Structure formats: structure tokens, C-alpha cells
Amino acid sequence: MPSESSIQEFHTTGNFRPAVYVKQYYEYLGDENRAILRFLWRQFQRCPEGADMLDFGCGPTVYQFIAAAPRVRTIHVADSLATNFEAIQDWMAGRPEVFTWREYIQETLALEDSAAVECADILQREQLIKQKIARFLHCDLGAIPLIAGVAEASYDVLMTNYCLEFLPSHIDFEAGMARIFSLLRPGGRLILQFLRRTPDYPVGDYRFSCRQVDEHDFLRILPKCGFPSPTIEYEIVEAEAGLQRPYASFVMMAASKA
Numbered sequence: 001m002p003s004e005s006s007i008q009e010f011h012t013t014g015n016f017r018p019a020v021y022v023k024q025y026y027e028y029l030g031d032e033n034r035a036i037l038r039f040l041w042r043q044f045q046r047c048p049e050g051a052d053m054l055d056f057g058c059g060p061t062v063y064q065f066i067a068a069a070p071r072v073r074t075i076h077v078a079d080s081l082a083t084n085f086e087a088i089q090d091w092m093a094g095r096p097e098v099f100t101w102r103e104y105i106q107e108t109l110a111l112e113d114s115a116a117v118e119c120a121d122i123l124q125r126e127q128l129i130k131q132k133i134a135r136f137l138h139c140d141l142g143a144i145p146l147i148a149g150v151a152e153a154s155y156d157v158l159m160t161n162y163c164l165e166f167l168p169s170h171i172d173f174e175a176g177m178a179r180i181f182s183l184l185r186p187g188g189r190l191i192l193q194f195l196r197r198t199p200d201y202p203v204g205d206y207r208f209s210c211r212q213v214d215e216h217d218f219l220r221i222l223p224k225c226g227f228p229s230p231t232i233e234y235e236i237v238e239a240e241a242g243l244q245r246p247y248a249s250f251v252m253m254a255a256s257k258a
């Protein structure tokens with residue numbers, strides 16, 4: 001395990017290794033990742049067709065686009081690190097050395113339709129995801145604006161997974177959340193996942209400090225940001241036994257903006 005002394009704030013370092021991250025947290029499609037796929041599938045089943053979606057802090061992953069692709073018109077992906085874009089672009093180019101996400105696609109397709117999933121179905125969904133990813137945008141949780149050239153209320157779906165807990169420590173958490181949630185249009189849907197009360201998050205040899213938040217923080221903040229309490233839903237997923245995860249649990253949450 002990395003040493004305590006190596007804990008650092010994400011935004012101060014370029015030490016995030018996309019391929020290491022994917023291997024560490026996604027290579028194994030176990031109960032945790034299956035729960036995430038089920039949650040996303042349920043969310044996108046009710047997403048109005050033709051929505052414009054932003055994934056803020058996309059990382060190098062593709063799992064989050066699988067259920068979204070048939071429902072949304074476009075996907076914009078945003079991150080602070082160009083190396084994460086390169087990982088997604090390598091996947092889009094079909095480079096053999098990158099993780100294929102095919103098991104994740106198969107799993108999601110099986111949720112959508114109980115008929116046997118054929119190889120051709122998986123390839124078709126891959127193509128659809130590639131078609132829907134329209135822009136790669138540099139974003140920074142600590143910057144104003146968060147994304148140059150993108151105004152408030154630009155998206156119908158705002159997704160952000162395991163990113164908000166890396167809000168730089170000098171920024172007030174509630175103010176930081178209000179800024180990011182303002183990217184969503186009235187009537188839009190927020191889809192959010194975060195580590196629950198986790199002090200730091202190891203990726204390979206590095207540990208990144210996290211804001212220790214839980215569902216109660218968001219249940220308090222979201223209504224102040226225009227998401228009525230009755231629209232908020234969430235699930236807590238316990239870390240899978242035997243995986244030695246650095247978190248005890250994580251939260252998957254969604255809410256609609258009034």
C-alpha cells in the first residue's frame with residue numbers, strides 16, 4: 001500500500017494514471033460495478049430522448065455511457081486531465097492495449113433486453129457510444145467558469161461520478177456544488193456517484209485526499225440548488241468483501257432540477 005505521507009490533493013498533481021485506475025477499480029466486474037450499471041440503466045430508462053449530457057470528471061472510463069447512449073442526443077465529456085481523454089479516445093479508436101468494457105456492455109444490454117446478447121449487439125452499442133461522444137472539454141472544479149465557453153444551464157443531464165469529492169480543499173463545499181449543479185437546465189436530471197465518508201483514494205502508488213461527504217450533505221445541499229427533496233433518490237452500496245477497497249461504501253444519487 002502507498003504510504004500515508006504520499007496523500008495529496010488531486011488538483012495539485014499529475015499523478016493519476018488512467019490505465020492503473022481502470023485496472024484497479026474496473027477490471028473486475030463484481031457486485032459493486034454491477035450495482036452501478038443497474039443504477040445507470042434505471043436512470044436512463046426514464047431519461048427523455050434527445051437530451052444533451054455532460055459527464056463532469058469523466059476519467060478514463062466508458063461504463064457510464066453504455067445505458068446513456070441510446071437515450072441522449074450528445075455526450076460531452078469533461079475532465080481536468082488530457083490523459084483521461086486520450087484513454088477514452090484510444091478506446092474509441094479500438095486500440096488493442098486498452099480495456100474494452102465489453103463485459104460492461106454485455107451486462108447492460110442484458111438488463112435492457114433479457115434475450116441473449118450477441119457479439120454484434122455489443123459492437124453496435126460500442127459504435128453508438130462513439131457516435132454520441134461529441135466533445136472533450138477541459139474542466140476544473142476549482143475554476144470560474146468550470147468549463148471555458150460553457151454557460152450555466154447548458155445540459156439536460158449532468159452526470160458526475162467519483163469526482164466531486166476531489167473538490168480542492170480551499171473551496172467551500174456547498175459553493176462548489178452550487179457552481180457545478182448550475183450547469184444543468186431547469187427540468188434536467190442530475191446523476192451523481194461519490195465515495196461515502198472516505199478520507200483518501202489510492203490509485204496505484206498515489207493517494208488522493210477526498211472531501212468526506214455522505215448522503216446527508218447532498219440531501220441538504222441539493223434542495224438549496226434547485227432540486228426539490230421529493231425528486232432525490234439514492235442508494236448506498238457497501239464495498240464488496242474481499243476486494244480491499246479503500247472505502248466502506250459509496251452512494252449513487254439522482255435528482256431532478258425544478
Ligand SMILES: C[S@@+](CC[C@H](N)C(=O)[O-])C[C@H]1O[C@@H](n2cnc3c(N)ncnc32)[C@H](O)[C@@H]1O
Nearest residue numbers: 010011057058059080139140141161162163166
Ligand atoms: C476517481 S476518478 C473518476 C473517474 C470516472 N468518473 C469514474 O466514474 O470512474 C476522478 C476524476 O475526477 C477528475 N478530477 C479530479 N479533480 C478534478 C478537478 N479539480 N477538476 C476536474 N476534474 C477533476 C480526475 O481527473 C478524474 O478523472
